Amino acid sequence: MNNPKTIVVVGASRGIGKAIVQQLASQEENTIIALARNTEALAKAFSAFSNVTTGKLDLAKGVNEQLEVLLEQVTTIDLLINNAGLLVNKSFPTLTHEDLTLSYQVNVISVMETVQAILPKMEKNGGHIVNISSMGGVQGTVKFPGLSAYSTSKAALCSFTELFAEEYKNSPIKMNCLALGAAQTEMLNEAFPGYQAPLSADEMAAFIVNFSLTGHQWFNGKILPVSLSTP
Ligand SMILES: NC(=O)c1ccc[n+]([C@@H]2O[C@H](COP(=O)([O-])OP(=O)(O)OC[C@H]3O[C@@H](n4cnc5c(N)ncnc54)[C@H](OP(=O)(O)O)[C@@H]3O)[C@@H](O)[C@H]2O)c1
Structure with a gap:
């Protein structure tokens, strides 16, 4: 049996996040x-797993306050996966101030706030924080029209990973960022109807789970491309 781990997964109600939790939960020693936001979907997805508890978190506002309540009884967190994401697909001139602020709030600011909230529970034993970004947020990769709010916010998430790792380099807390290529999920279907991704949500989650549980032994402050599609 592996070491028991307490794991928080943000953005777990569908797509890759749901697959991540189901795979983590199949290892019975994990507590997840x-x-x-969608508590009905969370309850439905994980009803078969006694080692998963679910909670309502809206990353659009008051993240610290919500997490204080949600994690009140949790003393130690070993792994945090910041998987939630908001994809706004709109041509640049039509982007509203709200599109921009919400994209940055959900994709970057809420991640920073979540990390602030869990740090006291990770400081003693150390742990791994994994941020889920996108290939579009990596400098020099293929870019897509309509994604300037989304991909610039994902680029900021990559940058945050490097900055956090520098600030915490003498601590036992490691942070890495996975820049994903396409995986077949609701987000992809809504943004690019008809696009066929080379990986399912389950297949992408399998890598993320394995990396999240082990990758901090070799990586810190790294932005790793995980892509069969985007060069
Ligand atoms: N699929 C791809 O091809 C692809 C490619 C590159 C990167 N990614 C990244 O991979 C991650 C997962 O993507 P996915 O395709 O699985 O997306 P998805 O199907 O849209 O799932 C996104 C998850 O984020 C949660 N979320 C969104 N807004 C939220 C909010 N305001 N508060 C709390 N949770 C929120 C959603 O839950 P609720 O709606 O219930 O709140 C959902 O569980 C995202 O960060 C995405 O940017 C995906």
């Missing part, structure tokens, strides 16, 4: 806290 699965968070998102």
Whole structure:
């Protein structure tokens, strides 16, 4: 049996996040806290797993306050996966101030706030924080029209990973960022109807789970491309 781990997954109600929690939960020694806005979907997805608890978290506002309540009884967190994401697909001139602020709030600011909230629970034993970004947020990769709010916010998430790792380089807390290529999920279907991704949500989640549980032994402050599609 592996070491028992307490794991928080943000953005767990569908797509890759749901697959991540289901795969983590199949290792019975893990205790998982699965968070998102859609509590019905969370309850349905994880009803078969006694080692998963679910909670309602809206990353659009008041993240610290919500997490204080949600994680009140949790003393130690070993792994945090910041998987939630908001994809706004709109041509640049039509982007509203709200599109921009919400994209940055959900994709970057809420991640920073979530990390602030869990740090006291990770400081003693150390742990791994994994941020889920996108290939579009990596400098020099293929870009897509309509994604300037989304991909610039994902680029900021990559940058945050490097900055956090520098600030915490003498601590036992490691942070890495996975820049994903396409995986077949609701987000992809809504943004690019008809696009066929080379990986399912389950297949992408399998890599993320394995990396999240082990990758901090070799990586810190790294932005790793995980892509069969985008060069
Ligand atoms: N699929 C791809 O091809 C692809 C490619 C590159 C990167 N990614 C990244 O991979 C991650 C997962 O993507 P996915 O395709 O699985 O997306 P998805 O199907 O849209 O799922 C996104 C998850 O984020 C949660 N979420 C969104 N807004 C939220 C909010 N305001 N508060 C709390 N939770 C929120 C959603 O839950 P609720 O709606 O219930 O809140 C959902 O569980 C995202 O960060 C995405 O940017 C995906």
